[in-house]
Amino acid sequence: MSKLWQARFFTTVNHLRELPNTTVPEIAFAGRSNAGKSTSINILCNQKGLAFASKTPGRTQHINFFSIGGAHVAMHRKDPTKVDEIQAMLVDLPGYGYAEVSGNTKLYWQRLLGDYVQQREQLAALVLIMDSRRPFTDLDIQMLEWFAPTGKPIHCILTKVDKLTRSEATTVLRQAQAKLDSYVDEDGEGFPFTVQLFSALKRVGLEEATAKIVELAGLAEDDAAAQAERIDTPDEESDDASED
Numbered sequence: 001m002s003k004l005w006q007a008r009f010f011t012t013v014n015h016l017r018e019l020p021n022t023t024v025p026e027i028a029f030a031g032r033s034n035a036g037k038s039t040s041i042n043i044l045c046n047q048k049g050l051a052f053a054s055k056t057p058g059r060t061q062h063i064n065f066f067s068i069g070g071a072h073v074a075m076h077r078k079d080p081t082k083v084d085e086i087q088a089m090l091v092d093l094p095g096y097g098y099a100e101v102s103g104n105t106k107l108y109w110q111r112l113l114g115d116y117v118q119q120r121e122q123l124a125a126l127v128l129i130m131d132s133r134r135p136f137t138d139l140d141i142q143m144l145e146w147f148a149p150t151g152k153p154i155h156c157i158l159t160k161v162d163k164l165t166r167s168e169a170t171t172v173l174r175q176a177q178a179k180l181d182s183y184v185d186e187d188g189e190g191f192p193f194t195v196q197l198f199s200a201l202k203r204v205g206l207e208e209a210t211a212k213i214v215e216l217a218g219l220a221e222d223d224a225a226a227q228a229e230r231i232d233t234p235d236e237e238s239d240d241a242s243e244d
């Protein structure tokens with residue numbers, strides 16, 4: 001069972017001043033409206049209605065936080081979340097690029113997005129969700145360029161790959177990798193950008209995405225440490241003895 005399955009709704013914010021005062025690592029999901037962000041979050045967390053998947057894009061213009069840890073798996077919804085036991089947060093950012101949102105509202109949300117990704121210290125990484133049929137739109141690039149200077153990782157998920165043939169998918173992935181590799185800093189060094197193919201419908205790339213997000217959220221070390229503890233404890237004495 002993936003750690004992401006523990007995700008449960010934590011809070012919704014409309015302003016930067018409302019951001020939760022938790023300090024655990026956050027993994028933010030960004031993407032154009034209709035790219036498949038909500039569907040991806042739901043399938044990664046194995047919960048149908050966690051992130052609101054809507055046929056009317058642009059309606060969910062707020063930042064949703066989902067906690068990992070501090071509560072039983074999502075089935076047991078009535079258990080209170082123990083805030084000090086939360087290990088990480090998944091952050092669902094408002095979708096951008098929705099044509100019918102008016103100018104001022106659009107600007108407001110773009111600023112909120114920009115400020116959050118640039119200034120939030122506990123933000124560990126960005127997951128950029130893009131439709132594999134039209135990745136790297138202007139706003140995706142803007143998102144990427146806002147975040148790149150932080151030096152933190154971006155993992156791109158190219159969704160709806162079930163709509164592509166196998167060879168189209170291969171080409172899209174190669175082009176996306178080349179695009180990401182084309183970004184270098186003043187010293188000519190590349191950025192920690194990665195990309196993968198994904199289909200919520202066909203469950204393509206689900207394991208890869210899960211492993212990546214768990215790693216970026218620092219939850220993989222937890223798993224490894226817990227496992228090491230379980231393995232070490234009974235043998236501790238004999239280990240010490242053999243070293244002496």
Ligand SMILES: Nc1nc2c(ncn2[C@@H]2O[C@H](COP(=O)(O)OP(=O)(O)O)[C@@H](O)[C@H]2O)c(=O)[nH]1
Pocket residue numbers: 031032033034035036037038039040052053054055057058095159160161162163198199200201202
């Ligand atoms: N074929 C296909 N459709 C998808 C996939 N993921 C999402 N969709 C559809 O794309 C539309 C937008 O998805 P949604 O998750 O609401 O996008 P969001 O606006 O980025 O949150 C919905 O009709 C989904 O059913 C996928 O992997 N394959």
Ligand SMILES: [Mg+2]
Pocket residue numbers: 034037038039052053054060095
């Ligand atoms: Mg959505």
